[in-house]
Amino acid sequence: MIQPVMTLDTYGLLxxxxxxxxxxxxxxxxxxxxxxxxxxxxxxxxxxPAWCASNGHALLDTIEEGEExxxxxxxxx
Amino acid sequence: xxKPVKAVGLLSGGLDSTIAAAMLMRQGIEIQxxxxxxxxxxxxxNRRSKTRKRKKPVRNEALQAGAKLxxxxxxxxxxxxxxxxxxxxxxxxYGKTVNPCIDCRIFMFRRARQYMDEIGAQFxxxxxxxxxxxxxxxxxxxxxxxxxxxxxxLLLRPLSAKxxxxxxxxxxxxxxxxxxxDIQGRSRQKQMEMAEEYGIEDYPSPAGGCCYLxxxxxxxxxxxxxxxxxxxNLTMDDVMLLKIGRHFRVKxxxxxxxxxxxxxxxxxxxxxxxxxxxxxxxxxxxxxxxxGHPSDDDLRQIAGMTVRYAGSKADPDTPVACHYEDTERIxxxxxxxxxxxxxxxx
Ligand code: SF4
Numbered sequence: 001m002i003q004p005v006m007t008l009d010t011y012g013l014l015x016x017x018x019x020x021x022x023x024x025x026x027x028x029x030x031x032x033x034x035x036x037x038x039x040x041x042x043x044x045x046x047x048x049p050a051w052c053a054s055n056g057h058a059l060l061d062t063i064e065e066g067e068e069x070x071x072x073x074x075x076x077x
Numbered sequence: 078x079x080k081p082v083k084a085v086g087l088l089s090g091g092l093d094s095t096i097a098a099a100m101l102m103r104q105g106i107e108i109q110x111x112x113x114x115x116x117x118x119x120x121x122x123n124r125r126s127k128t129r130k131r132k133k134p135v136r137n138e139a140l141q142a143g144a145k146l147x148x149x150x151x152x153x154x155x156x157x158x159x160x161x162x163x164x165x166x167x168x169x170x171y172g173k174t175v176n177p178c179i180d181c182r183i184f185m186f187r188r189a190r191q192y193m194d195e196i197g198a199q200f201x202x203x204x205x206x207x208x209x210x211x212x213x214x215x216x217x218x219x220x221x222x223x224x225x226x227x228x229x230x231l232l233l234r235p236l237s238a239k240x241x242x243x244x245x246x247x248x249x250x251x252x253x254x255x256x257x258x259d260i261q262g263r264s265r266q267k268q269m270e271m272a273e274e275y276g277i278e279d280y281p282s283p284a285g286g287c288c289y290l291x292x293x294x295x296x297x298x299x300x301x302x303x304x305x306x307x308x309x310n311l312t313m314d315d316v317m318l319l320k321i322g323r324h325f326r327v328k329x330x331x332x333x334x335x336x337x338x339x340x341x342x343x344x345x346x347x348x349x350x351x352x353x354x355x356x357x358x359x360x361x362x363x364x365x366x367x368x369g370h371p372s373d374d375d376l377r378q379i380a381g382m383t384v385r386y387a388g389s390k391a392d393p394d395t396p397v398a399c400h401y402e403d404t405e406r407i408x409x410x411x412x413x414x415x416x417x418x419x420x421x422x423x
Contacts, residue, residue: 017154020152020154043137047140050140055149
């Protein structure tokens with residue numbers, strides 16, 4: 001069970017805005033902690049893995065619930 | 078061991094900026110990618126408005142380039158009133174349409190310089206190629222941009238470096254000028270060869286046309302807005318609406334925006350507050366927004382336009398629901414002649 005320390009709600013926002021918000025939220029948590037991102041723009045399925053890969057964070061899991069998505073990002077550095 | 082030299086690279090995700098980054102990485106430079114969100118990017122916008130499920134997701138190329146090269150990318154939101162001033166009052170004017178490229182570059186480079194100082198980087202670079210773009214990538218405008226953005230010689234353009242005067246990173250020996258490029262002009266042959274050499278695959282086709290400000294239709298609409306509504310009143314919401322649908326100036330103080338497909342209709346619905354919204358009753362048709370102060374006759378004509386663009390199931394008498402805030406009226410449409418419609422079209 002992944003235990004996020006913070007949840008970021010980006011429902012209704014369209015990429016790249018959720019990614020920019022993720023980038024600011026990740027600054028507020030400590031290394032090793034997990035941020036949960038709620039989204040409904042399917043674009044995030046492309047952008048979040050790329051953002052994590054380029055910025056060195058780990059995308060632990062992506063759960064699709066109909067047209068809504070929950071993504072778990074672990075801060076690595 | 079001394080700390081590696083750090084540079085901020087403006088990444089568009091296109092081939093040129095990716096190669097520029099790869100070139101400097103080869104020289105051991107630590108790179109922080111940077112990309113700006115202006116609110117005028119065509120790709121981003123198409124993703125927003127077109128029917129979402131049917132469309133193959135479009136990638137954010139700057140993020141993809143970062144992932145490919147294994148370098149971090151920061152995305153900074155510069156959309157908003159300060160950036161809009163660049164569009165409404167450019168010191169150096171517009172290019173072919175309403176693209177204030179020189180002022181836009183100055184704005185971005187200034188912000189990049191600030192970011193560079195914030196993160197303690199020593200210099201910055203772009204993938205610009207001398208002579209590739211008519212407005213901002215000729216020698217003289219480049220000089221103006223560097224001067225006005227107060228870059229103090231800290232901007233390197235690795236692809237064309239040997240054709241430009243040496244910059245601080247070259248003079249200081251942080252980068253080896255000999256290993257930089259001497260590319261000039263619009264041909265992309267050399268870049269393709271370099272991509273192969275660096276093992277860069279799967280890059281997007283040359284951008285151009287990725288910014289709404291270079292789009293002719295958009296330019297016409299912006300100029301219409303400036304004329305009838307005043308450029309000082311332009312907001313990001315207006316910009317969003319100017320980018321989509323069909324637009325008609327029915328009267329100096331009445332403008333119509335009509336969705337062309339389901340995604341656009343949905344998008345327009347979000348902008349209903351403070352505007353009239355018309356939709357055909359019982360049959361599918363476009364979402365029509367009306368800005369300004371329409372009379373009853375205007376609304377009936379706009380209802381006629383809405384029916385005109387509804388599918389084949391609508392006939393000229395199809396009733397149209399007209400909403401304003403919490404009220405709903407059902408209107409009988411008045412037909413509008415094609416020639417009138419064309420004259421109104423923006
Ligand atoms: S094309 Fe658009 S984003 Fe690029 S410099 Fe011109 S105005 Fe700026």
